[in-house]
Amino acid sequence: MKAVSKLVNAVSAAAICSSLAATGGAVMVQLASTNAAHAAVVRSIDVRGNQRVDDETIRGYVGIRPGQNFSASDIDEGVKRLFATGLFSDVRINQSGATLIVQVDELSxxxxxxxxxxxxxxxxxxxxxxxxxxxxxxxxxxxxxxxxxxxxxxxxxxxxxxxxxxxxxxxxxxxxxxxxxxxEGDRTKIKAINFEGNTAFSDRRLSDVVSTKESNVLSFLTRNDIYDENRLRADEEVLRRFYYNRGYADFQVVSANAQLDEATNEYTITFVVEEGERYRFGDIQVESTIPNLDSESLRSVAKTREGNVYSAKNVEDSIIDITERLAGSGYAFAQVTPRGDRNFENKTISVLYSVDEGPRAYIERIEIRGNGRTRDYVIRREFDLSEGDAFNQVMVQRAKRRLEALDFFNSVNVSTAPGSQPDQVVLVVDVNEKSTGEFSIGAGYTTGGETAGPSVEGSITERNFLGRGQFIRVAAGGGRKSRDYTLSFTEPYFLGYRVSAGFDVFRKSRDYDDYDSTQTGATVRLGLPITESLTGQLAYTYSQEEYDCDEGDVFSACNRTDLSQAIVDGINQSPWVRSSISASLTYNTIDDMKNPHSGIFATGTAEFAGLGGDAEYVKLTARATAYETLSEELDLVGLLSVGGGHIINTGSDNIRIFDMFKANDRIVRGFDYNGFGPVDAGIADPEHLGGTTYLSASAEVQFPMPVLPESFGLRGAVFADIGTLYGNDLAQVTASRDMAWRASAGVGLLWNSPFGPLRVDYAHPLMKEDTDETQEINFGISTRF
CATH class of the missing domain: 3.10.20.310 (membrane protein fhac)
Known part of the structure; x- marks a missing residue:
């Protein structure tokens, strides 16, 4: 009996308690025996209560063999192993004579x-x-x-x-x-977003900066009025960067909290901030501890300039540019550290970029976690670093920004861990994936032109197709007199290089008053990033246009006398094949493409048609728009836009009427589509025939709509346009052949709607010709860029 008692007492109570805590079940270990010999050795192990797990598997986990000595600790370890399988809710072990009975209750x-x-x-x-x-x-x-x-x-x-x-x-x-x-209950809404301590920027301007918005009647579509703790923390960081990039280097978010009114199920969010003073850049210097390195040559690389408003982004960009210059010069381990010296009297910050030879560390491997859908290589290719390369923290942060810009992830975090050797590091990339597929359907109404009227469009878009980072979009739309179908595909890293490649297949049908047109074609394109702000694109387009004169069989000869002969000639050339190659450059420094407040967006394209087909011309177009914040307090934004185009005939025949430029609201608002320019006035209903050259300029001031909350996405605008469309050597042109300027002024309403940017303008023509056709109200999709 002493041996039995000793054996029972030796069963670890701590082990039993830990098993109970881990499984929620009960554990009972009983050794019913009358002498020590039977407690130490059994002849058989009987398993009971199991239905799915076979006897031998359970005996294997118990670990006790018939005929062998065992102790209480052996039983204790067996119990632990059985519970560790996660298959049982209860385990009981009894000894009956020479038999060890293992009673289990399997989990359901x-x-x-x-x-x-x-x-x-x-x-x-x-x-x-x-x-x-x-x-x-x-x-x-x-x-x-x-x-x-x-x-x-x-x-x-x-x-x-x-x-x-x-x-x-x-x-x-x-x-x-x-x-x-x-x-499910009711939707929890955001009643108000308040800011305290801000004087340089209004509450409305800061509300525009943060991603969390107040609830409104359209919030069920935008879903941006959902309170989330992580989103609130992200908004704090957005506010910091907003202030840091506008000179407020001492800015801090004192607190950000949300109070829930349980009676109304609404949150009130309050940000308490301290803005501090506004600084400008003082003296900019570069020093180096690396022998034979010309520090002065690096100063011109920096984006920071003395006298400019302090911007943390400019400092970050300067660090990247200097680091890249050093790496290209053979200094792979060089580290660039900015040191700011505040002058509180004249409100300046002098910046010294210190270049040192950093520790020689290499990347052992890049470990990616959290990407259940996105392929590893899609994430890896955003790094300019790979296994075996010199570790550079600046390049790591640059890759992080690139990953965030993909818009595939809710969050991206890049950290380091020690490698297998002292000079080795492991890059750990943690991502939290988001939905990248979109289904959208929208409706609108377009004024102006023969195809004006209501329209509807539906599209399916996937920005991360099959987790490969590819873009694919299928869209169909149309109105009373139009039908459009498009299939687009883009591979952002063609053949493993940072060069995008893609294609577009399209079909467009238009039903004009006197004739119909159908255009079917495809475009193959290559995109090349030249710098962070400048990109280039090469494209080849093949299309076929067919026309119906609405007077007989489709594509029959057109003999109508109520149309300009130029239009009749163009219709009778159907089908018309265009084979062209184009090159474009785009320069973009816009701060926010959805709600721009500063920066420049400029694009220029040269198209050469004549690689086979019927069209033979060179068409040059360019447009540039500059945004500038006129008043931070009032959130006034000014923009100046200029544009132009010219087409050069390279064939033996005249340029076809359908290839010329047509007047539109991007040249001068207040006029009908194709409502001004060279005219054939020799027919009963004069026709505008388009021109070979156009020039345009526009000035505009945008402002928040009073009374309405910022979350509605509505802004007002006042503008003035001036432009001209001229140049047409066709014999049918009888009026407005020469350059004649048109001008207009008006007001507009911009809506960043859930269906896309919409805009309605009222423009009154100030300068026009007698043959011009006006359209003072225009409503449609906003085309800022």
């Missing part, structure tokens, strides 16, 4: 996971959030964790008051269905 198996009451989140999305899956082992602890996971999912879609209950349905044979019942 989940047959189905069922969701009830959910409408705002689909079953598939909830199934991805929970841990319990069909054919997995059931446990109450996991089910409770799943309840919290479902509630968190509803919180992310703005339903913080959603409740979730769970129950199991016993199906017999140790199988259960798990049922989660959801009461």
């Amino acid at each position: 198996v989940v047959n189905q996971v069922i969701f009830q009451g959910n409408k705002k989140i689909k079953d598939a999305n909830l199934a991805g959030a929970v841990q319990l899956k069909p054919r997995s082992n059931f446990s109450n602890a996991t089910m409770e964790a799943d309840i919290e996971a479902i509630r968190a999912a509803y919180s992310r879609v703005g339903r913080d008051d959603a409740t979730v209950t769970a129950q199991t349905i016993d199906l017999g044979e140790n199988r259960v269905n798990v049922v989660y019942t959801v009461n």
Whole structure:
């Protein structure tokens, strides 16, 4: 009896308690014997209670063999191993005579996971959030964790008051269905976003900066009024960068909190900030501890200039540019460290870029985590570094910004870990993927032109096709007299190089008053990033245009006398094949493409048609728009835009009327589409025939709409346009052949709507010709760039 008592007492209570905590089950170890000899040796092991796990597997986990001596610690270890399998809710071990009895209760198996009451989140999305899956082992602890996971999912879609209950349905044979019942509740809204401590920028301007918006009647479409703690932290960082890039180097967010009014289910978010003083750049210097390195030559590389408003972005860009120059000169390990010296009296910050020979560290490997869909190579190729290269923190941060710009991830974090050797580091890239597929449908109304009227468009877009980083879009749309179909595909890294390649296949049909046209074709294009702001593109386009004169069989000869002979000649040339190659350059420094406040967007294109086909010409076009904030306090933004185009005939025949430039609202607003320029006035209804040259300029001031909250996305504008369209040597031109300027002034309303940027303008012509056709109100898709 002493031996039995000693053996029983030797069973680790701590081990049993730890097993209970890990499994939620009960553990009972009993050694029923009357003498020590039987406690130490058994002749057989009898397994009971198991249905799915076979006897031998359980005996293997117990680890005790018949005929061999065993101790209480051996039993203790066997119990631990059985619980560690995650297959059992309870384990009991008894000794009866020469037999060791192992009694187990297997965990139930989940047959189905069922969701009830959910409408705002689909079953598939909830199934991805929970841990319990069909054919997995059931446990109450996991089910409770799943309840919290479902509630968190509803919180992310703005339903913080959603409740979730769970129950199991016993199906017999140790199988259960798990049922989660959801009461979705009402949408949790954001009543107000307040700012305290700001004087340099208005609440409205700062509300425009942060991504969290106040709730409005369209929030169910935009979904930007959802409170999320991570989003709030991200907004804090956005505010910091906004102030740092506008001279406020001492800015800080004192606090950012959200208060929920449970009675109305609405949040009030308050940011408390300290702006500090506004600084300009003082003296800019570069010093180096590396022998034989010309520091003065590096100063011209820096983006920071004395006297300019201080900008953290300019400092960051300067570090990158200097580091790249050093790497290209053979200094792969050089480190550039900026040191700022504030002068509180004259409100300047002098910057010294210190260049030192950094520690020689190499990248052992790049480890990527969290990308369940995006392929590893899509992430790796954004790094200018690879395994074995010299480690450079500046290049790492540059890659991080590139990954964020892809818009494939909710968050990107790049950290380092020690490698296998002292001079080795491991780059760890943690990403949190987001949905990259979009289905959109929208409607609009276009004024001006013979195809004016209501229109509708639907599209399916995938920005990360099959996780390969490729872009694909299928779109179809049309109106009363138009039909458009487009298929686009882009590979951003063609043949492994940072060169994009893609194609567009299109078909466009138009039903004009006197004739119809159908254009079918395809474009193959290559894009090359030259600098961070400058990109180039080469494209080849092949298209076929067919015309119907609306007076007989399709594409029959046109003999109408109420049309200009130039138009009749163009129709009778159907079908018309155009084979052209084009080259474009685009310069873009716009701060925010959706809501620009500063920067320049300029593009120029040269198209050569004549690589086969019927068209023979060279067409040159260019347009540049500069934005500048006129008043930060009032959020006034000014823009100046200039543009022009010229077509040169390279063939023996005259340029076809359909290839010439037509008047439109991007030249001068206030006139109908094709409403001014060279005219054939020798017919009953004079026709504008287009021109070979146009010039245009526009000045505009944009401002927030009073009373309406910023979250509506509405802004007003006042503008003035001037332009001309001329140059047409066709014999039919009888009026407005020479250059004649048109001008207009007006007001506009811009709406950054959930369907895309929309705009309505009222423009009154100030300078016009007698043959011009006016269209003072224009409504359609906004085309800023």
